[in-house]
Amino acid sequence: MKLEAVDYTADNAAELFVESLRKTGFGVLKNHPIQHSVVNSIYQNWQTFFDSAEKQDYLYNKGTQDGFFPQSVSETAKGHKEKDIKEYYHYYPWGQCPDALKEEIANYYAAANELATELLSWIEKYSPNEVSDKYSEPLSNMIKDSDQTLLRVLHYPPLKGDETPGAIRAAAHEDINLITILPAANEPGLQVQGATSDEWIDVPCDFGNLIINIGDMLQEASGGHFPSTSHRVINPEGMDTTKSRISLPLFLHPRPDVKLSERHTAETYLQERLKELGVI
Numbered sequence: 602m603k604l605e606a607v608d609y610t611a612d613n614a615a616e617l618f619v620e621s622l623r624k625t626g627f628g629v630l631k632n633h634p635i636q637h638s639v640v641n642s643i644y645q646n647w648q649t650f651f652d653s654a655e656k657q658d659y660l661y662n663k664g665t666q667d668g669f670f671p672q673s674v675s676e677t678a679k680g681h682k683e684k685d686i687k688e689y690y691h692y693y694p695w696g697q698c699p700d701a702l703k704e705e706i707a708n709y710y711a712a713a714n715e716l717a718t719e720l721l722s723w724i725e726k727y728s729p730n731e732v733s734d735k736y737s738e739p740l741s742n743m744i745k746d747s748d749q750t751l752l753r754v755l756h757y758p759p760l761k762g763d764e765t766p767g768a769i770r771a772a773a774h775e776d777i778n779l780i781t782i783l784p785a786a787n788e789p790g791l792q793v794q795g796a797t798s799d800e801w802i803d804v805p806c807d808f809g810n811l812i813i814n815i816g817d818m819l820q821e822a823s824g825g826h827f828p829s830t831s832h833r834v835i836n837p838e839g840m841d842t843t844k845s846r847i848s849l850p851l852f853l854h855p856r857p858d859v860k861l862s863e864r865h866t867a868e869t870y871l872q873e874r875l876k877e878l879g880v881i
């Protein structure tokens with residue numbers, strides 16, 4: 602299995618992109634409308650934030666889950682024992698955010714949401730009829746006016762050598778939401794699981810690529826047609842251990858009342874998964 606970047610401006614982009622999602626759970630776009638300079642600036646400004654003591658003033662709110670999550674409360678992936686080696690900030694338009702960082706991140710959030718709406722309409726267009734018949738409403742509509750869509754700014758600190766044995770930057774997991782939009786990070790490390798559980802494929806990380814992956818909610822809504830594929834972020838080696846890695850996944854969440862399947866609304870699904878993660 603290999604992941605090829607699809608040119609967003611090509612005539613057959615939608616078809617190729619959805620084919621990649623169907624086969625691998627992942628799609629990679631180049632020449633897309635998200636500006637590299639904006640992503641680069643966000644990486645730099647948030648690196649400064651993570652390097653400062655100011656981050657402690659924005660500690661996450663337990664009830665609403667917005668704000669800074671230090672390494673000490675960071676996630677343990679489902680089925681894993683060790684915490685991931687990461688700290689992160691959960692940005693929601695209604696949530697807490699340092700004033701100096703707000704405008705830039707809010708603009709990115711809006712632009713990436715707009716692109717997500719288009720990509721969900723591509724996914725719907727290239728869903729076979731028996732699959733799209735299952736969608737309780739158009740996929741792009743499911744995220745409209747949702748206050749649940751989460752922008753996570755992730756900081757993987759340099760490795761110090763005293764990490765818990767077996768811990769990695771992000772242990773293998775699947776995303777919970779509908780789809781995830783992830784600009785290529787400033788350092789490599791992201792891998793997606795191949796056909797067998799021990800095959801890991803590097804996600805092409807050329808700066809400027811945009812990576813999109815299927816989450817469990819779309820897998821649920823499509824009756825398994827679109828697979829929510831396991832992925833992970835491995836630890837750097839050699840000189841790279843001294844470098845931080847910043848990434849910026851946008852997790853598109855439907856409104857809580859959206860019916861995903863006979864079994865689940867978006868809300869019941871999310872609550873079940875967050876409990877498993879140990880964050881609520």
Ligand SMILES: O=C(O)CCC(=O)C(=O)O
Pocket residue numbers: 753755771776783786791832833834848849850
């Ligand atoms: O940092 C990355 O490249 C991926 C992060 C990720 O998969 C996640 O936070 O769910």
Ligand SMILES: [Fe+2]
Pocket residue numbers: 774775776832
């Ligand atoms: Fe993920």
